[in-house]
Amino acid sequence: MTKFTVNDRPVQYRMEPDTPLLWALRDASNLTGTKYGCGTGDCGACTVDIDGEAVRSCRISLAQCEGRFVTTIEALSTDRSNPVQQAWVAENLPQCGYCQSGMIMAASVLLRKNRAPSDEQIDAAITNICRCGTYPRIRAAIRRAAR
Numbered sequence: 010m011t012k013f014t015v016n017d018r019p020v021q022y023r024m025e026p027d028t029p030l031l032w033a034l035r036d037a038s039n040l041t042g043t044k045y046g047c048g049t050g051d052c053g054a055c056t057v058d059i060d061g062e063a064v065r066s067c068r069i070s071l072a073q074c075e076g077r078f079v080t081t082i083e084a085l086s087t088d089r090s091n092p093v094q095q096a097w098v099a100e101n102l103p104q105c106g107y108c109q110s111g112m113i114m115a116a117s118v119l120l121r122k123n124r125a126p127s128d129e130q131i132d133a134a135i136t137n138i139c140r141c142g143t144y145p146r147i148r149a150a151i152r153r154a155a156r
């Protein structure tokens with residue numbers, strides 16, 4: 010049984026230690042804001058914050074999370090008062106929306122590390138895929154949240 014923290018709450022999952030974190034979050038904790046896209050670490054829909062780093066939760070096992078602090082999209086805010094979420098709304102960002110929780114998590118990690126990222130730094134940090142092509146609005150929202 011692995012023990013770690015999800016959204017400031019201690020969790021213990023009775024799942025195989027090699028189970029991807031994504032499945033525990035979605036199936037055991039009902040934190041379905043974290044999305045399944047590819048399952049191979051390429052799309053970023055499943056991005057969560059682990060100890061201040063943007064991590065693809067489909068590619069990290071429960072055993073690798075032992076003792077660590079995981080934050081999901083559900084912890085940002087429930088009233089959209091988070092500046093990144095506000096910027097996403099202000100830029101009318103989502104199209105289909107499926108990838109956006111992962112994008113917001115990756116953007117939040119970037120902005121904690123770099124309060125005024127350039128477009129080049131945004132492109133380097135946000136490696137998530139958006140099939141709707143919202144990248145220009147993602148850059149604009151990150152610049153807005155940085156103000």
Ligand code: FES
Pocket residue numbers: 044045046047048049050051052053054055056065066067068
């Ligand atoms: Fe994890 Fe695509 S579902 S990177």
